[in-house]
Amino acid sequence: MALQTLDIQRRSATTTPSPDVRQNLQTIEVAKLIDVSKCIGCKACQSACMEWNDVRDEIGVNVGVYDNPPDLTADSWTVMRFSEVEVEKDKLEWLIRKDGCMHCADPGCLKACPSPGAIIQYSNGIVDFQEEHCIGCGYCIAGCPFNVPRISKKDNKAYKCTLCSDRVGVGMEPACVKSCPTGALVFGSKEDMIGHATGRIVDLKERGYANAGLYDPQGVGGTHVMYVLQHADQPELYHGLPKNPSISVMVSLWKGVTKPLMSLGLGFVALAGFFHFIKVGPSKEDESEHESEPH
C-alpha cells in the first residue's frame, strides 16, 4: 500500500499492457481536496506551483479582475478564479476557486491523445503529461471537459498540473497543498479526502449552506482533484465549473467505437510504409535544412 507508487496504469495511444510486476501492491488512489469555503484567494498555491515546477509566466497586465494571470497557460498550471455571485438576493458571495487539472479517473485528454505515452495515468490516479512524447497536436485540449491543458508557445508541447507527481512519488504532498495557509487544500487518499469533505459539508450545512456538497463528477469516473462547494447544486457559479462534465462525444467515438477501425487503418498505413521501404529504401534527410538550424 502506498500513495507514492508511480506505476503506470494507462498510457495514451498504447495497447500493450503497462508493467505490473508489483501485482500484490495495492496502490491507494490519491486526491487533492479544494475546500472553496476556506479559500481566501491568497494565491500562495499559484506561487508555490511556480516555485516548485520552475515555471514563470510573463508579467502581464490587469484585465479588470483580481484573477492573475487571467487564465491557465503553459506556464501557469493553476490560477484562482474569482466569481461574485448573489445566490440569495442582497447576500453577496465571492467564490474563489483554484482552477487546474482535475486528474479525472477517466481522463479525456489521455483518451484523445494520439501520441504513444505522451499522457499517462499512474495507478494512484495522477494524470501526467510526458512532454518528450508530446507532438503538440492539441487533442488533449479538445478531450478535456475542464479546458485545462495549454500548448506552450516556446516548445509547442502541452502542459498542465502534474499534481506534483514528483513530490507525491517521494511521499510529499503537492506544493500547492504545502503552501496553503488556511487548510483549504488538503491531500491524501481519495477515501480520506471524501471523509474529510463529509465533515466540512456538515459544518457548511450547519452554517446555512443547505446545498453544500462534494464535487467529484462521475461523468469522468470521478476526479482526483475534488472540491467542497457551498452550492454543489450549482457548480457553474464557480467560474463555469461544469455541472456534468463528460468526455466529448467525438473523443469517445475516436477512442471508443471507432478505435478498432482506426487501428485497422493504422495497420494498413504501417503495412503500406513497410512495402514502400522494401521497394524504395529509406527516405533521405534533407541536409540543407539541417544546416540552416542554429547550433
Added chain:
Amino acid sequence: MASLAPTFGRGAMTNHWVDIKNANLIVVMGGNAAEAHPCGFKWVTEAKAHNKARLIVVDPRFTRSAAVADYYAPIRSGSDIAFLGGMINYLITHDKIQHEYVKNYSDATFLVNGDYDFGDGLFSGYDKDKRSYDKSSWSYQKGADGYVLVDNTLQHPRCVFNLMKQHYSRYTPEMVSRITGTPEEQFLHICEMVAETAAPNRTTTFLYALGWTQHSIGSQNIRTMAMVQILLGNMGMAGGGVNALRGHSNIQGLTDLGLLSNMLPGYMTLAGDKEQDFTAYLASRTLKPLRPGQMSYWQNYPKFHVSLMKSWYGDAATKDNNWCFDWLPKLDKIYDVLQVFELMHQGKMNGYFAQGFNPLASFPNKAKIGGALAKLKYLVVIDPLATETSEFWKNFGEFNDVDPNKIQTEVFRLPSTCFAEEDGSLVSSSRVLQWHYKGADAPGEARGDAEIMAGLFLRLQGMYKKDGGTFPDPILNLTWPYIIPHSPSSEELAKEFNGKAVTDLTDPKDPTKVLVKMGEQLAGFAQLRDDGSTSSGCWIFSGAWTQAGNLMARRDNADPSGLGNTPNWAFAWPANRRIIYNRASCDAAGKPWDPTRTVISWSSRQNKWVGMDVPDMRLDAAPDENVGPFIMNPEGVARLFAVDKMAEGPFPEHYEPFETPIGTNPLHPNVISNPAARVFKSDMEAFGTARDFPYVGTTYRLTEHFHFWTKHARINAILQPQQFVEIGEDLAKSKGIKGGDWVKVMSNRGYIKAVAVVTKRLKTLTVNGQPVYTVGIPIHWGFKGLTKNGFLANTLTPYVGDANTQTPEFKSFLVNIEKA
C-alpha cells in the same frame, strides 16, 4: 498602540495568533486579516472548524476576509466609532454586559471630576486656537487618602459607567446607520451576535490593523472596541482580547524598542523641554497606585530607566550625574514623520536618513514629500532595494514628473541586507521574540543595518575625538563593547537588551547571599535595580537571553493545555506571558470564568496563582487582596474613561474624516472633524471638498504584494502585475466605466491613472440621506521594480494624522474619477 496603553496599560496585542482558535466569535473590522495576514488567518479557520466559531466582517469593501465570513456588513470608511459607540449603547440598553467583570476589573465605578463635561462635539477644556485641550477636568475625584472615590452601586451620576451610558445614548441604531451607511438591521444583527459573548464563558476576539489606525481618529477607533471588550468581559480570556495585527514582521519590535521620536525602549518616554529636572522626570512616570493595594507596575520606572542608561553609558552613568539624564534630548514637540517632512518642506532640515523606509511611496501627498526631499542637502537611503525615495530626483514621465536639473540633493545609497540575509530576532504581533537564522549571504556590497550604523557611528566618534565639538560627551561615552566594533552581532545586541548584573547582586534580605554574579545575564526584569547595579537595553525584553541562553531560539511546540499556549516556543514579552492581563480570566475569587479554557487560577492549596501561562499578577496576591488585573495602570483596572491619556477626549467620539463626503457631522454639525488633530496650515489648504471630489477614496494592500517591496520580486509581479482601482457597479455605470478601462482618479493633491476593476463588492451606501460611493485604491505600485510602472497611490492622500500617533489618514479621503 496609543489606544491600548491608555485603556489597559500596555500597547500591544493582548493575546496571540494561535489563541484566536479559542474564540467563539471573531470580528474582523478595521482590517482585512485574510488579505494582509493570510498565514495568521489560519487560526480563524481553525476556530471555525474546531470551535464552531462565527466570523463577522465589517468593512467598506467585501474583502477576501468577507469571502469566508459567516456575516458581512458594509460600513463607510471613517465611521467606525459611530458603529462601535452604537454597539456600546446596545450592550448597555439591552443589559448585555458582564456585570461582575465590569464592576471589578474596570473603572466603571470610579467617580469623575465635576468639571468634566461634553457638549456639542467638544469635551471640557478646549482651546480653539491651539486646537488642543486643557485636560485637567478629565480626571477622577479623589479622597483625602489620595485614592479615587468609587461607587460600587453604579448609581452615582458622576461614575464612569453613567457618564459613558449618557455619552453613547446619542448613538442610537438610527444614528449609527445614518453615519455609517450600514443598514440598521445589519448593525443590530451584529450587535446581537457580539452581545451573546457577554456570557462569562463566551468570548469575542477583535482582529484589526491599519483599517482602524490610519484615520485622524485612529486611536479612538481602537479604544471604542477596547471598551466593548471590557463590557463583554473578554480581556485576559483565552479566545478573547484585542488583537492588533501588525503589518511588518517586526513592527512590534520597532515600538518595543522605542524607535518613535518621543519614546525610549520599553515604552519609557523621553523628557519634554520643561522636564529638565531628573527627579521630577522620574516622579511623573513613577505612578503611584490610585486604588489601595494595586501593583501600578510603572512604580518601577526608575529601575528600568537607570538600567537603560547603564546599558548605554556604562561607567559614565553614575548616581551623581543622574545617570546621564542631561545627555538625553528633551523634546519641544513630537518629531513624527509628518512633522519631520513638514520641517523639511519648510527648508529647515539639511539631511535625512531613510533606513528601511520609502517615504516617497509610504507617506501622504507625494508632491509634498518629493518637494521636501528636493530641499535637502543630502539624503541617505539604507535599503536592500532601489526604492522610489532613492530615485525621487529622477524623471519617470507621468509617474514622477520632476526636473533633475532643479534638484540638488545629494543621494547616498547604502545597500543593506534583507531579513533572510541576517541572524536576529523578530517580534511578532503576539509579542513573541523569535530568533531566526540567515538563509543566504547578501549580494554585492550589501551590509547589515547594524554594521552600517556602527560604521557611521565610529567615524563620527573618531571625528569628535579628533576635532572636538560642541557637546561631545554623549557620543564619546557611548558604551561600545562589541567584539568587532564596526559590526556588532545580533547576539551581542540581544544580550544587551536582556541586561546583566553590573556588580554582584545580593539579596536585600541577606547581603551575604549573591543572587546574580557580576557580568551574568539577568533572569528577567524583576531583577532590575535603580542603583546602577544592573543594565538592560530594553526592560521588557529582559528574560529573552538569560544565563540559560537564547530563549528566543527555543523551538519546543509542546502545548500541554491544548489551548495553543506553547510556553517553550521562543520568548514572549513580558516575562514569557502569552496572554496578558490573564488575571482577568478569573472571577474575583480567582476561579476561571470558563473552566474549559483555564489560563490561570488561584490555588488556595499552594497559595499562589498557577496555570498554563505566566500569571500577569503578583504570584502570591490572594484574591481577597483585590489586586486588579491591569497591573500597569495605577487604577489596577481597565479604563473605560481614559482620563488625560488621549488627545481628543476620554470617551471616543465620532468625528468625520478631514475630507468628508457628507460635509457635516450628524451628531454635532459645529464640530465636524477631530478638533485636536494637528493640521499644518498648507495641508489644511490642500484638503478637497465633496463638491469637487464627491467620492470616498480609501487605500489598502493586496495579498499578492508586500507594501512597495515585492513589486521587485518576479512571482509577486506575475500575480498582480499592474495598478488598478476598484469601483462599484453603480458608480461605474454612471461614469460609463467598464472593467479593464483606464481611469483617472484625482484628489486635491494630484492624480493617478490605473485599470478599473468594476465589482459588486463595493456597494453604494446611503449616508445622512445621500448616496456615498467608494473608490478602492491598492497601494503597491510605483516606478521601480518588475511590475508595470504605476503611480504612487499616496499622490492622492491627505497630509493629516491621528491626533495621538500622527498615523496618516490613508483610509478616508475624497476623490473624483473619470475615464482616462
